[in-house]
Structure formats: structure tokens, C-alpha cells
Amino acid sequence: METPDGAPILPKAELHLHIEGTLEPELILELAARNGKVLPHPTLAGLRAQYQFTDLQSFLDLYYANMAVLVTEADFADMTRAYLGRAREAGVRHAEVMFDPQAHLARGIPLTTAVAGISSVLADSFDEFGITTGLIAAFLRDRPEDDALDVLGQLLAMDAPIIGIGLDSAEVGNPPSKFIRLFDRARDAGLRLVAHAGEEGPPSYVWDTLDLLGAERIDHGIRCVEDSRLVERLATGQVPLTVCPLSNVRLRAVDTLAAHPLPQMLASGLNVSINSDDPAYFGGYAGANFAALVDEFGFDADTLERLAGNSIRSSFARDARKEELLAELAAWRAAQG
Structure with missing residues (x-):
């Protein structure tokens, strides 16, 4: 892939992406009309005006309300296809997609x-x-574990093509300890394990996600910087942290991009990748997140290569695919001079 002026686009993997969070307002209105759904904000301007969030919950309220337009297989397919088109334009070469x-x-x-x-x-x-892809079933942490176990059982019984499970939605008040049996069941089934932790929740949630759930990747994890022992552990083990900068700003997890702990995380040797989370709601896909970091922090080609390389190595792609993408990344770096 190249930019309009012919420059190569940074090849990368996207590891923290909620497919329902890629529903652009235009597609929401199109699907609402297709399925006869009446939305609280039935115009494009009215819907866009709702995209100002004060915290995670204010986002989740709109996020779940907009899901009402997803009714048929074709709706889910159209949403997924639209994301992949935008991801390709952003240089994403491998994507691990979560759904709820x-x-x-x-x-x-x-x-x-x-x-x-x-x-x-x-x-x-x-x-x-x-783009090579994998599908991850993300479970809602504000619902009972028994409900999650029942749904996981259904997914396994139908031999759903999922590569792993995740944990998302309202973090505070829903600690990792609530889902030990769920993660044990998924591990026994041979699934990969990821979980949101340390976005709004405290560093202790990151500790417990690693120790109690056995998660292989931490989604977000930005509050780890509040605990030096945790930072040391994450750096030593090179535990992947899938950071979503524009999301963090829009949800007020950080006040501004300038205040984001990402530079500190990189300086501490953490294994950080850059992702878009729910890009239709948070102001940009993977490419926009990288561009914002370059604008704010002046990241050079070496730093961009490091971030993209982290995403590839931290993915659940096959080893041969990782080698292929790392070779593409090396070619991109060589082209930068």
C-alpha cells in the first residue's frame, strides 16, 4: 500500500478493535432504514452530535443503542467489510477483531x-x-460470569471460528477475579486470552488479569505507569499492551494527547502497540492514531517501526505470516532513508 503521493504506508497489525465500534454514522442510518429501525437521533447531524463523551459509560450508552441496526447476517457482513476497507487504507496487514x-x-x-x-x-x-484476520469473542464484564460461560459454551458447541476471548465494557467495579472460571474454560478449549485492564481500572486490575486470568495480552493498560513494580514486570516479560491513544483522549482516560503516558511507556521498555479501539466513535482508524502521535510527539521512523513491529510480534498470526509482515516492515524502514 502507498499514500496518494506514492510513499509506502507503514505496515502494521491491529490487535485492539471492536467491530461494532466501526459502525460509521452513515452506515448506521443506512442499516436503520434497511431494517425499519427508528433511532433516537434519525439524522446524520443529530447522530454525530452525540459523539461527545465524558467517560466510558457515556460512550457505551451510545455504542449499545446504535447496535440496534444490526439485525441480519448481511448487516454484520457490511459492517465488517467496511472496516477492512478502511483498515487496508491505514496499512493494516493483520487484524484481530473483537465482537460482543x-x-x-x-x-x-x-x-x-x-x-x-x-x-x-x-x-x-x-x-x-x-489482510489476514482472527476473531475474538469479547465478554461484557458488567454481566454475570455464568452468562459469559453459557455464551462461550454456545460458541464452542457451534464450532465458531474464534481464536480467543476477551473482556471489555465497564471496567470499574468489575474486577478480573469475577471471570476466573470463564478464562479457565477458554484456556482448556485452546483459545487465546486477552482482556481489558488498566484503562479506567487501577493497576491492580492489570496484576489480577495476568495472575488470575492468565491473559496473554493486556488491552489498554495505560495506568500501569502508576505502579513501578508492575512496569518492571511488564517490561521484563514483554507483555503486549494494546494502547489506543485517540480512544483514551475521547473517553477522558487522559485529558489530552500531550498528557498520554505512551512516551513514558516506551522509555520504560514496554511492549506497546497502537490500535484504534472503536474508531467510528473516537476520531480515527489505525493510520489516524499513528499520525496523531507523530504530530504530538514527533515520533521518528525508528519509533514507528518499533510500534508496528510490536503489533506484528504480539499478534496471534502464524509465525510465517509474522515473518512476512516483519520483512514488509523492514522494507518500509529502508525506504525512509
Whole structure:
């Protein structure tokens, strides 16, 4: 991939992406019309005006309300295809996509509808977009563990094409200890394990996500900088942290991008990658997040190569695919001079 002026685009993996968070306002209105859904804000201007968030919960309220337009397999497929098109433009070459099965079941949408719609597009993602992909079932931490266990059982029984599980939604008041059995069950089934921690929740949530859940990757993790022992552990073990800078600013996890702990995290030797989280809501896809960091912090080509390399090495892609993408990254770096 190249920019309009012919320069190569930084090749990267995206590891922290909620597919429902890629629903752009235009597609929301299109799907609402297709499915006869009446939205609280039925115009483009009215809907866009809602995208000012004071915290995580204010975002989640809109996020779940907009999901009402996802009804058929075609809806889920159209959403997924639209994301992959934008991801390709941003230089994403491998994407591990999360979806929220419980949120759709709660709306009366069969699990098979969501899974089939998303996976039908991911199955052809390399041929159509040049992007290899994996699907992760993310469970809602503000719901009971028994509910999550039931849904995981359904996914396993239907042999859903998922590579792992995650943990998302409201973090504060829903500690990792609540989901030990869920993660044990997923591990026994051979699934990869990731979880949100240390976004709004304290550093102790990161400790417990590692020690009690056995997570291989921490989604967000920015509050780790408040605990020097935790930073040392994360750096020594090179535990992947999937940081989402524009998301952190929009959700007020940090006041401004200038105040983001990312430079401190890099200086501490942490294994950080850059991701877009819910890009339709937070102001940009992977490329926009990288561009914002360059503008704010003046990151040079070596730093960008480090961040992109972290994303590739921290992915669950096959070793051969990682080697291929790292070679592409090396070629990109050589082209920078």
C-alpha cells in the first residue's frame, strides 16, 4: 500500500478493535432504514452530535443503542467489510477483531447471525483486502460470569471460528477475579486470552488479569505507569499492551494527547502497540492514531517501526505470516532513508 503521493504506508497489525465500534454514522442510518429501525437521533447531524463523551459509560450508552441496526447476517457482513476497507487504507496487514456476542443475544439476535455475518467476510479478508484476520469473542464484564460461560459454551458447541476471548465494557467495579472460571474454560478449549485492564481500572486490575486470568495480552493498560513494580514486570516479560491513544483522549482516560503516558511507556521498555479501539466513535482508524502521535510527539521512523513491529510480534498470526509482515516492515524502514 502507498499514500496518494506514492510513499509506502507503514505496515502494521491491529490487535485492539471492536467491530461494532466501526459502525460509521452513515452506515448506521443506512442499516436503520434497511431494517425499519427508528433511532433516537434519525439524522446524520443529530447522530454525530452525540459523539461527545465524558467517560466510558457515556460512550457505551451510545455504542449499545446504535447496535440496534444490526439485525441480519448481511448487516454484520457490511459492517465488517467496511472496516477492512478502511483498515487496508491505514496499512493494516493483520487484524484481530473483537465482537460482543452477549450484546447481540440480549437484543434477540441469534448468535449464529452475528458469527456468520462477521466470519463470512473475515474468511475472504486476505483475498479481498490483503489482510489476514482472527476473531475474538469479547465478554461484557458488567454481566454475570455464568452468562459469559453459557455464551462461550454456545460458541464452542457451534464450532465458531474464534481464536480467543476477551473482556471489555465497564471496567470499574468489575474486577478480573469475577471471570476466573470463564478464562479457565477458554484456556482448556485452546483459545487465546486477552482482556481489558488498566484503562479506567487501577493497576491492580492489570496484576489480577495476568495472575488470575492468565491473559496473554493486556488491552489498554495505560495506568500501569502508576505502579513501578508492575512496569518492571511488564517490561521484563514483554507483555503486549494494546494502547489506543485517540480512544483514551475521547473517553477522558487522559485529558489530552500531550498528557498520554505512551512516551513514558516506551522509555520504560514496554511492549506497546497502537490500535484504534472503536474508531467510528473516537476520531480515527489505525493510520489516524499513528499520525496523531507523530504530530504530538514527533515520533521518528525508528519509533514507528518499533510500534508496528510490536503489533506484528504480539499478534496471534502464524509465525510465517509474522515473518512476512516483519520483512514488509523492514522494507518500509529502508525506504525512509
